[in-house]
Amino acid sequence: MARRHWLDPLARKVLQAMGDLPPDPAPQAQGTPTPSLEPGEAWAESASIDSFCIDVNRASAEQWRQLPGCSDAMVDLLLRLQRGGVQFSQLEDLAQLLDLPEELRDQWQPHLIFRWHGDAPPLPQPKPxxxxxxxxxxxxxxxxxxxxxxxxxxxxxxxxxxxxxxxxxxxxxxxxxxxxxxxxxxxxxxxxxxxxxxxxx
Known part of the structure; x- marks a missing residue:
């Protein structure tokens, strides 16, 4: 077999950088299957996550019940306030009203949207x-x-x-x-x- 010159790899890189040679093909690990998704699978997963968002000031009873630990008493209270035109501006107010444990509060937070409908919300006040x-x-x-x-x-x-x-x-x-x-x-x-x-x- 002909012996390759020690400058061959360096010369190849120079020629590739100048565009005279195509780049080396990316190596592919053997035995590692390429992950694939069924058509629509990625969309369905994304849609299921995105759809589980609740507009706190417009949510229905069915939407509230999607949240872990949201009891019928909580749903009834929230809907009564909603019918009365009451809105929430932050998670702290909602958690205090419902006396939510910290664990439930953390589980609810990613799914709650506090969108104010109408004029700007009032500033929260300390010391209940x-x-x-x-x-x-x-x-x-x-x-x-x-x-x-x-x-x-x-x-x-x-x-x-x-x-x-x-x-x-x-x-x-x-x-x-x-x-x-x-x-x-x-x-x-x-x-x-x-x-x-x-x-x-």
Whole structure:
């Protein structure tokens, strides 16, 4: 066999760089099959991932139930708030409202879209106010509500403590913007001390 000159590889690279020789074919590992997908398989996988996104402020009951651990009680509460025109601007507000464990919160996060429909959302406020336990003076100072609305709140909570934002909105006939302003700012603790009145009707 003819002995190859030691400059052959270098000369070949130079000629390839100058375009006088075609590049070497890419090596292919033997025994390694080329991965392939059935027609439409990649699209179907991508579509299934993309379709599992929920517009939090427009989601249906069926969409909410796709999320792991989303109970019927959670779905009912979310739909009631949605019907009342209430919207969410961030995951923290939703997690606080539903009292979501950290594990569920992490599982939900990739699938939630917080798209605000209408004017800009209000800025979140720290230190939630206990609507069932705070004094009238504290409520008046932090809520900045008209006196008649504040009186309705005090009267209603004496009858029965509020359960959540939807319960508060329905019993006080609050407009959506008033409820949205409370998201992330309030909580519903134990029933306040003092005499209670029997439920109406």
């Amino acid at each position: 106010l206990d609507l069932n336990g705070a004094s009238r003076a504290v409520l008046a100072g932090q809520l900045q509500w008209p006196n008649d609305r504040l009186e309705r709140l005090m009267a209603e909570r004496r009858r029965q403590p509020f359960k959540n934002l939807a319960d508060l909105q329905e019993r006080l006939c609050l407009p959506p913007d008033a409820v949205e302003a409370l998201i992330g700012r309030v909580r519903f603790g134990a029933k306040p001390a003092g005499p209670s009145l029997p439920p109406r009707g």
